[in-house]
Amino acid sequence: xxxxxxxxxxxxxxxxxxxxxxxxxxxxxxxxxxxxxxxxxxxxxxxxxxxxxxxxxxxxxxxxxxxxxxxxxxxxxxxxxxxxxxxxxxxxxxxxxxxxxxxxxxxxxxxxxxxxxxxxxxxxxxxxxxxxxxxxxxxxxxxxxxxxxxxxxxxxxxxxxx
Amino acid sequence: xxxxxxxxxxxxxxxxxxxxxxxxxxxxxxxxxxxxxxxxxxxxxxxxxxxxxxxxxxxxxxxxxxxxxxxxxxxxxxxxxxxxxxxxxxxxxxxxxxxxxxxxxxxxxxxxxxxxxxxxxxxxxxxxxxxxxxxxxxxxxxxxxxxxxxxxxxxxxxxxxxxxxxxxxxxxxxxxxxxxxxxxxxxxxxxxxxxxxxxxxxxxxxxxxxxxxxxxxxxxxxxxxxxxxxxxxxxxxxxxxxxxxxxxxxxxxxxxxxxxxxxxxxxxx
Numbered sequence: 001x002x003x004x005x006x007x008x009x010x011x012x013x014x015x016x017x018x019x020x021x022x023x024x025x026x027x028x029x030x031x032x033x034x035x036x037x038x039x040x041x042x043x044x045x046x047x048x049x050x051x052x053x054x055x056x057x058x059x060x061x062x063x064x065x066x067x068x069x070x071x072x073x074x075x076x077x078x079x080x081x082x083x084x085x086x087x088x089x090x091x092x093x094x095x096x097x098x099x100x101x102x103x104x105x106x107x108x109x110x111x112x113x114x115x116x117x118x119x120x121x122x123x124x125x126x127x128x129x130x131x132x133x134x135x136x137x138x139x140x141x142x143x144x145x146x147x148x149x150x151x152x153x154x155x156x157x158x159x160x161x162x
Numbered sequence: 163x164x165x166x167x168x169x170x171x172x173x174x175x176x177x178x179x180x181x182x183x184x185x186x187x188x189x190x191x192x193x194x195x196x197x198x199x200x201x202x203x204x205x206x207x208x209x210x211x212x213x214x215x216x217x218x219x220x221x222x223x224x225x226x227x228x229x230x231x232x233x234x235x236x237x238x239x240x241x242x243x244x245x246x247x248x249x250x251x252x253x254x255x256x257x258x259x260x261x262x263x264x265x266x267x268x269x270x271x272x273x274x275x276x277x278x279x280x281x282x283x284x285x286x287x288x289x290x291x292x293x294x295x296x297x298x299x300x301x302x303x304x305x306x307x308x309x310x311x312x313x314x315x316x317x318x319x320x321x322x323x324x325x326x327x328x329x330x331x332x333x334x335x336x337x338x339x340x341x342x343x344x345x346x347x348x349x350x351x352x353x354x355x356x357x358x359x360x361x362x363x364x365x366x367x368x369x370x371x372x373x374x375x376x377x378x379x380x381x382x383x384x385x386x387x388x389x390x391x392x393x394x395x396x397x398x399x400x401x402x403x404x405x406x407x408x409x410x411x412x413x414x415x416x417x418x419x420x421x422x423x424x425x426x427x428x429x430x431x
Contacts, residue, residue, distance in 0.1 A: 072374035080240040080387030088408050089382040099244050108427055110299045139256050
């Protein structure tokens with residue numbers, strides 16, 4: 001309807017002003033050549049929604065370079081040395097007294113979490129830890145109290161807490 | 163009890179094969195029902211092998227039944243007993259914050275919660291995570307370890323990986339000398355050299371210092387793991403005497419009740 005009106009007004013215009021010619025500045029072919037109108041700018045359509053996703057955006061992450069461990073470094077070459085010192089030595093020294101890489105209060109200790117925490121409290125009670133690390137000390141005591149109640153009231157005797 | 167006296171007459175490096183250089187060994191606790199094991203005594207003075215003599219080895223130490231299961235138990239023990247895991251996670255009581263009830267129990271349309279650090283929440287504590295130092299310490303029975311050593315030595319001798327040497331004296335401190343020696347005698351890629359004392363001659367320490375797979379060890383450092391890690395085991399005559407003396411004593415001691423007791427903490431071993 002509006003198209004009819006437009007053409008009618010153009011015809012009327014040309015009749016009134018016969019020297020005017022209509023000039024097109026836009027051509028349909030150019031519009032088609034430009035392509036479809038870009039809608040939803042910046043939107044990334046996620047085609048792959050789940051599973052292992054490929055690294056298509058950003059730099060590719062390659063496998064790390066293989067660095068074989070040195071099987072004959074000093075630590076590994078002499079691993080286990082002195083473990084039989086009570087058999088092959090004079091019998092006074094026990095292998096637990098040679099575990100220099102283990103914290104001194106943990107040498108020769110075996111037990112579940114509750115037993116180890118009790119030992120930790122017994123050992124560190126005498127030092128600076130309760131004064132220098134009050135929050136940690138409080139957490140230790142809280143954990144011991146909780147484990148006492150849990151193991152003695154909620155579990156059968158002989159169950160480990162690990 | 164018969165205490166044997168060991169007389170060793172070590173000659174200089176220029177001696178050729180002479181069976182009188184090494185005195186025959188007298189074995190303690192003479193074996194009654196087992197055949198005596200024997201081994202050559204070689205030299206380290208020259209690159210070429212020279213056999214200096216033949217010595218007897220006690221079958222209870224070097225000719226025992228090779229118990230693979232005991233050797234395996236020993237290896238497992240050596241790997242595990244010194245292991246401590248230090249990984250640790252905080253529980254809901256230890257994570258910072260989370261004392262207040264985040265929103266009232268009823269009224270808000272949200273789920274009911276008591277603290278923002280419960281294990282249900284992001285950033286909350288872990289209920290069953292790893293906790294503080296975890297030790298895997300245990301002691302094998304004393305005689306399992308003794309028999310581990312005995313089995314391993316027997317295996318090494320039976321498989322031709324055990325060599326006995328008069329002493330660890332070598333003429334130069336050049337690493338190439340030891341490499342040539344080991345190559346010419348096909349002693350295996352890795353060699354463990356065991357002497358009686360922990361202070362070794364200067365030349366051998368300098369020569370093996372740069373080569374990581376030739377290692378020196380005193381007798382008290384000997385263990386099943388190292389014997390299996392190194393392909394060849396080279397013992398000096400003094401080391402053989404010391405090892406036999408110690409292991410035979412452990413096998414025949416009158417007070418085993420003192421050593422087979424369960425391990426107690428803080429009892430000085």
